[in-house]
Amino acid sequence: MAETIPDWLEQAGRRPEGGLRFLDRHERERWCGWAEIRERALAVAGGLLAIGIERGDRVALVFPTGSEFFAAFFGAQLAGAVPVPLYPPVRLGKRGEYVRRTAQMLERAGARLVLADSRLRRFLGEAVTAAQPDLGCRTLAELPQDAYRTVPAEPADLALIQFSSGTTVDPKPVALSHRAVAAQVEILNDFWRDTGELRHSCVSWLPLYHDMGLIGCVFPALARDATLTLIAPEVFVARPAVWLRAISRYRGTVSPAPNFAYDLCVNRIADAEMEGVDLSCWRTALNGSESIAPAVLRAFCDRFARWGFRPEALTPVYGLSEAALAVTFSDLDRLFRSRRFDREALSRKGAACEAEEGREIVSVGRPVPGFRLRIRDEAGRDLGAGRVGRIWIEGPSLMEGYLGHPEATARAFRDGWLDTGDLGFVHQGELYLTGRAKDAIILRGRNYAPEEIELAAEGVAGVRGGCVVAASWLPEDAPGEALALFVEASREATAAELEALPAACREAVLGATGLVADQIVVLPSGALPRTSSGKLRRSETLRLYLAGELAPAGEAALPLTAALAEDER
Amino acid sequence: MTDEAILAGIQEVARLHLAWEGALTPDMRLVEDLHLDSIRLLTLAAEVENRFRVFLDELDEGAIATVGDLVSVIRRKLGG
Numbered sequence: 001m002a003e004t005i006p007d008w009l010e011q012a013g014r015r016p017e018g019g020l021r022f023l024d025r026h027e028r029e030r031w032c033g034w035a036e037i038r039e040r041a042l043a044v045a046g047g048l049l050a051i052g053i054e055r056g057d058r059v060a061l062v063f064p065t066g067s068e069f070f071a072a073f074f075g076a077q078l079a080g081a082v083p084v085p086l087y088p089p090v091r092l093g094k095r096g097e098y099v100r101r102t103a104q105m106l107e108r109a110g111a112r113l114v115l116a117d118s119r120l121r122r123f124l125g126e127a128v129t130a131a132q133p134d135l136g137c138r139t140l141a142e143l144p145q146d147a148y149r150t151v152p153a154e155p156a157d158l159a160l161i162q163f164s165s166g167t168t169v170d171p172k173p174v175a176l177s178h179r180a181v182a183a184q185v186e187i188l189n190d191f192w193r194d195t196g197e198l199r200h201s202c203v204s205w206l207p208l209y210h211d212m213g214l215i216g217c218v219f220p221a222l223a224r225d226a227t228l229t230l231i232a233p234e235v236f237v238a239r240p241a242v243w244l245r246a247i248s249r250y251r252g253t254v255s256p257a258p259n260f261a262y263d264l265c266v267n268r269i270a271d272a273e274m275e276g277v278d279l280s281c282w283r284t285a286l287n288g289s290e291s292i293a294p295a296v297l298r299a300f301c302d303r304f305a306r307w308g309f310r311p312e313a314l315t316p317v318y319g320l321s322e323a324a325l326a327v328t329f330s331d332l333d334r335l336f337r338s339r340r341f342d343r344e345a346l347s348r349k350g351a352a353c354e355a356e357e358g359r360e361i362v363s364v365g366r367p368v369p370g371f372r373l374r375i376r377d378e379a380g381r382d383l384g385a386g387r388v389g390r391i392w393i394e395g396p397s398l399m400e401g402y403l404g405h406p407e408a409t410a411r412a413f414r415d416g417w418l419d420t421g422d423l424g425f426v427h428q429g430e431l432y433l434t435g436r437a438k439d440a441i442i443l444r445g446r447n448y449a450p451e452e453i454e455l456a457a458e459g460v461a462g463v464r465g466g467c468v469v470a471a472s473w474l475p476e477d478a479p480g481e482a483l484a485l486f487v488e489a490s491r492e493a494t495a496a497e498l499e500a501l502p503a504a505c506r507e508a509v510l511g512a513t514g515l516v517a518d519q520i521v522v523l524p525s526g527a528l529p530r531t532s533s534g535k536l537r538r539s540e541t542l543r544l545y546l547a548g549e550l551a552p553a554g555e556a557a558l559p560l561t562a563a564l565a566e567d568e569r
Numbered sequence: 570m571t572d573e574a575i576l577a578g579i580q581e582v583a584r585l586h587l588a589w590e591g592a593l594t595p596d597m598r599l600v601e602d603l604h605l606d607s608i609r610l611l612t613l614a615a616e617v618e619n620r621f622r623v624f625l626d627e628l629d630e631g632a633i634a635t636v637g638d639l640v641s642v643i644r645r646k647l648g649g
Contacts, residue, residue, distance in 0.1 A: 091625075092599060092610040092633050237608055238615025264608075268586075444608060507601045516606050 004178040013038035018225035044075025047143025055080035060111040065232040080151025085209035106131035155179040173403040184324035184397035203252035205236035241273035256286035258445030280308035288317035291474035318364035324397035330365035350388035371395035456512035462497030471542040482518040595637030
């Protein structure tokens with residue numbers, strides 16, 4: 001059995017059937033078989049070794065979705081190096097922000113070299129200048145043509161590094177071994193075994209720097225020598241129908257996406273774009289990597305039933321990059337399960353009691369084979385079924401750790417178990433997620449560090465320095481998570497500054513991070529909860545707010561502003 | 570095509586695809602003033618390309634930060 005990713009590449013490269021099918025924005029296809037990818041990767045590996053790349057060196061990759069990404073990715077692995085896929089820039093986005101993010105990630109990953117697409121390379125100049133990887137930045141064409149040489153990988157070697165969030169403040173590089181990735185891919189492929197009548201095929205528009213795209217779609221296809229149809233994420237966002245049409249055209253059986261993508265399809269696909277589409281082939285529509293809104297699942301089923309979409313295809317799942325990807329799966333071929341739970345009991349007692357009028361939560365299923373799960377209290381004691389607590393997991397595909405962060409790694413692990421920082425409970429054997437204890441903001445399948453958002457608002461006139469909290473949660477009946485910003489007004493703030501605060505904070509956050517704050521809550525000095533050492537408690541702030549207990553006590557003159565975004569919500 | 574016509578076209582795209590009902594002026598910033606996050610920026614880029622039949626190569630064009638920047642890039646692409 002293959003134990004490393006290059007082993008799979010070698011196996012797949014010897015058989016001619018499988019490969020990658022790239023669809024461009026005009027839905028024209030370009031085919032690239034695994035054998036061709038391997039050939040190109042071997043050339044890259046030779047070039048990397050010729051310029052001095054050594055075993056274990058990190059090589060950052062900045063490419064759009066396309067065959068070059070794979071030549072670079074597998075080429076780095078064949079050279080014994082560790083690929084670090086990074087985000088390409090957002091269209092029309094801010095250059096300064098992108099450059100800062102990228103420079104941070106290059107530094108944190110300790111990249112010795114950046115390989116980039118020839119067009120993106122010019123754009124990356126400043127980030128590379130700031131991070132100074134010692135072998136600089138090159139395109140694949142700029143690597144020397146050298147004899148094919150490879151450095152074999154061991155199962156315990158690092159296979160890749162992925163960032164759990166692409167933020168400028170403290171991005172955490174998640175380091176995964178070949179053994180962990182192989183274990184995860186085996187788990188996934190066991191869910192869709194080929195039979196005599198059925199050969200599974202996957203369609204994905206997910207970014208290749210994202211665990212669900214790379215580990216969830218690319219590696220399983222490679223390991224089975226299957227075909228994967230890939231659409232660039234920017235093509236999907238501009239024309240969501242391209243995704244559904246591709247599933248129909250290539251008879252895709254498995255295709256995953258975060259919650260927001262299903263919502264985007266409901267809102268942005270016109271009937272005319274669906275002409276001739278038949279989605280009855282789509283057996284498993286995985287939904288993961290951000291909070292799942294039951295309203296979105298229902299709307300998607302209703303909207304696309306006409307084109308053959310089977311409601312039982314929708315499969316809510318839970319995972320995280322620290323576990324290589326999947327941790328729990330709902331039963332396949334079963335209508336998604338949601339239950340209603342008493343709000344009071346959930347928020348005050350941390351107890352899950354079914355209640356007819358309660359808050360609806362979608363089940364994310366049971367641990368995938370090989371994984372175990374425990375719900376624990378803050379002190380690390382196991383809690384029983386129906387109790388809300390921190391989700392701890394144990395399984396064969398956990399990360400080695402956060403690269404270069406021994407303290408963060410030590411905090412995350414205890415006796416081989418990983419603290420996910422997510423909150424939830426087990427009800428009738430299935431996991432339900434209720435929120436997060438960790439300081440992470442997850443919007444549209446992407447993680448952000450709250451510090452970055454808070455920092456942006458701190459510069460606004462009238463805001464008390466160091467007294468801003470950013471948090472996101474899934475409001476009931478909302479199509480996705482909402483971002484809230486809690487700011488303490490400074491005692492010296494003028495009336496005019498106070499009035500302008502919400503709009504000014506919103507603008508500052510947008511400008512610095514590109515995120516739209518759905519709610520901005522202005523509070524008097526001292527209203528935010530803190531630890532005994534004075535650190536802000538983010539999840540407690542959100543809990544108090546949702547429980548209606550974060551009222552600006554005493555200083556009633558201050559406006560409590562809840563500015564709901566006028567855009568898509 | 571005149572700048573006014575291009576601006577009117579962008580206005581139409583913003584209304585249809587971004588639910589932006591207000592007036593657009595060249596000095597408006599795409600992110601701060603139009604409240605466009607990354608998904609909506611992408612939508613704007615794609616829909617503008619569709620409408621004007623151009624390909625916005627912002628990597629070559631330099632930064633497009635305002636509505637006015639967008640108008641000039643489209644004008645250049647259209648050969649105006």
